[in-house]
Amino acid sequence: xxxxxxxxxxxxxxxxxxNKTVEDTIIETFDRIDKVENKVNxxxxxxxxxxxxxxxxxxxxxxKSGRKTKGKLFGIPIAIxxxxxxxxxxxxxxxxxxxxxxxxxxxxxxxxxxxEGAIIVGKxxxxxxxxxxxxxxxxxxxxxxxxxxxxxxxxxxGGSGAALASGEVPLALGSDTGGSIRCxxxxxxxxxxxxxxxxxxxxxxxxxxxxxxxxxxxxxxVSDCKDIFDVIVxxxxxxxxxxxxxxxxxxxxxxxxxxxxxxxxFTFGIPKELLGExxxxxxxxxxxxxxxxLEDLGGSYEEISIPSIDYSxxxxxxxxxxxxxxxxxxxxxxxxGFRSEDKGNxxxxxxxxxLAFGKEVRRRIMLGTYALSAGYYDMYxxxxxxxxxxxxxxxxxxxxxxxxxxxxxMPILPFKLGEAVNDPLTMYLADICTVPINITGLxxxxxxxxxxxxxxxxxxxxxxxxxxxxxxxxxxxxxKNAHTKNTFPKI
Amino acid sequence: xxEDLTDDDIKHVAWLARIKLESQxxxxxxxxxxxxILRYFKKINEIDTEKVRPTFHISRSVxxxxxxxxxxxxKEDEIMQNVPKRKDKFIVSPRII
Numbered sequence: 001x002x003x004x005x006x007x008x009x010x011x012x013x014x015x016x017x018x019n020k021t022v023e024d025t026i027i028e029t030f031d032r033i034d035k036v037e038n039k040v041n042x043x044x045x046x047x048x049x050x051x052x053x054x055x056x057x058x059x060x061x062x063x064k065s066g067r068k069t070k071g072k073l074f075g076i077p078i079a080i081x082x083x084x085x086x087x088x089x090x091x092x093x094x095x096x097x098x099x100x101x102x103x104x105x106x107x108x109x110x111x112x113x114x115x116e117g118a119i120i121v122g123k124x125x126x127x128x129x130x131x132x133x134x135x136x137x138x139x140x141x142x143x144x145x146x147x148x149x150x151x152x153x154x155x156x157x158g159g160s161g162a163a164l165a166s167g168e169v170p171l172a173l174g175s176d177t178g179g180s181i182r183c184x185x186x187x188x189x190x191x192x193x194x195x196x197x198x199x200x201x202x203x204x205x206x207x208x209x210x211x212x213x214x215x216x217x218x219x220x221x222v223s224d225c226k227d228i229f230d231v232i233v234x235x236x237x238x239x240x241x242x243x244x245x246x247x248x249x250x251x252x253x254x255x256x257x258x259x260x261x262x263x264x265x266f267t268f269g270i271p272k273e274l275l276g277e278x279x280x281x282x283x284x285x286x287x288x289x290x291x292x293x294l295e296d297l298g299g300s301y302e303e304i305s306i307p308s309i310d311y312s313x314x315x316x317x318x319x320x321x322x323x324x325x326x327x328x329x330x331x332x333x334x335x336x337g338f339r340s341e342d343k344g345n346x347x348x349x350x351x352x353x354x355l356a357f358g359k360e361v362r363r364r365i366m367l368g369t370y371a372l373s374a375g376y377y378d379m380y381x382x383x384x385x386x387x388x389x390x391x392x393x394x395x396x397x398x399x400x401x402x403x404x405x406x407x408x409x410m411p412i413l414p415f416k417l418g419e420a421v422n423d424p425l426t427m428y429l430a431d432i433c434t435v436p437i438n439i440t441g442l443x444x445x446x447x448x449x450x451x452x453x454x455x456x457x458x459x460x461x462x463x464x465x466x467x468x469x470x471x472x473x474x475x476x477x478x479x480k481n482a483h484t485k486n487t488f489p490k491i
Numbered sequence: 492x493x494e495d496l497t498d499d500d501i502k503h504v505a506w507l508a509r510i511k512l513e514s515q516x517x518x519x520x521x522x523x524x525x526x527x528i529l530r531y532f533k534k535i536n537e538i539d540t541e542k543v544r545p546t547f548h549i550s551r552s553v554x555x556x557x558x559x560x561x562x563x564x565x566k567e568d569e570i571m572q573n574v575p576k577r578k579d580k581f582i583v584s585p586r587i588i
Contacts (some may be wrong), residue, residue, distance in 0.1 A: 100573075176506045318535075366525070
């Protein structure tokens, strides 16, 4: 065990009591990073000097204030996915296109983290432009799964997942467009939340598919995951799709004190489309064990059917690619980004500059362009948006009846490195359990629920809109009884 | 139902997306993958959506307005710091015509 504390709250308590300084923590963090990073490759950039400097300042503040800490994340090291802008440090999206891009501003979530005393220790690896399920399409090389170095850590926030699992950091931010937080949480054996659409500001997140994506917290236990979520949630005037101030007040007032009810009862549904054919038997077994445990803890379940799930992968990829083709049109290499030699006219230079995109990114831009082009718009894009309506209606119906829906996060165990990289369709199909959540905008959390062949398996807890705290409660109850908290691989 | 994509279709989409195609091999690769993926996408036509309205966005809020106030924004140097080719205060662009 490389950690001597259980949650970040314990760590902050140690700072207050004077048992430990923030600088100690940061030095330990970088010792760990130095030890495992050559095996894992979770980071694109580490910020050792900056982090130590900030730790010293926080220690000074602590001393001056008579050991009173200000901030929910005071002195806590955190890793940030490299598609979230951190002022004056490269933010590359793991792409050659943005290799030298230095944002002149902070994402809203970064500002919030810093205001609460967090220390950013580095930027984590990811699939290029967050387009992937394996973290293999990064321009900066693949990230390895700390549980088995010949496997993928999941994607696209694979660096964040691997940095947590290998004990490099206690907290990380990821972003989730079709499962990009929950997939690496599942494959790397950590906790990750994709909140209700609109709860977390996207200002400063380099866009892939705006109507689907949310920044979200990743941690090694439910308590830490909730603490960082509390910091990043809320209205932002810089992102007009965030929840309004009035709605936010209502949201925070919403109390789940009585949940589960006084007799400890709660209900959940199991969508048969996500626990039947196509799900690895080992994953199935592990998820059923979790369901039995939830039953013992006061839950009662019914098997349900959400037929439109069978169409959700096609629906998701059409919408995501269409939005990507539009969002990524901004990368002309003229105002920022990769600029090639000036050969030819505007259009030729533009097309040359865009060769800085990797294979999968080009693929998605082109397919999205096709799905939006004259003659195909109704057939693909508009049809997908109609299916989105149906999927929302079906989920809403069940979430009126049940507190949660439960299923695996990933239908399979982590891919071997290289296994799926040249077969995009196979890779897309692995997103079956996660994409419906982005299409509908619902919240869902992935939590470790077991192992097979030493590889982690994740349980997905889906809740109703704006019921993240209910999800946290049940996840916490599960974690305490399943003893999955802070499990680390030997590395 | 549409036919499979041809070389010309790939070239047309690549042009629309301003992505340069470098070889015939690349065109062939796109053709195979895209046709596989599009065949899978066509699965969505199995469902009747005649009377269903599309959902473009989950957010239920409509236009959100703010006062048009003058606020501090990024400095010129900050905005220009990422420009790959510049001359004085200007961004150098390729020839347009």
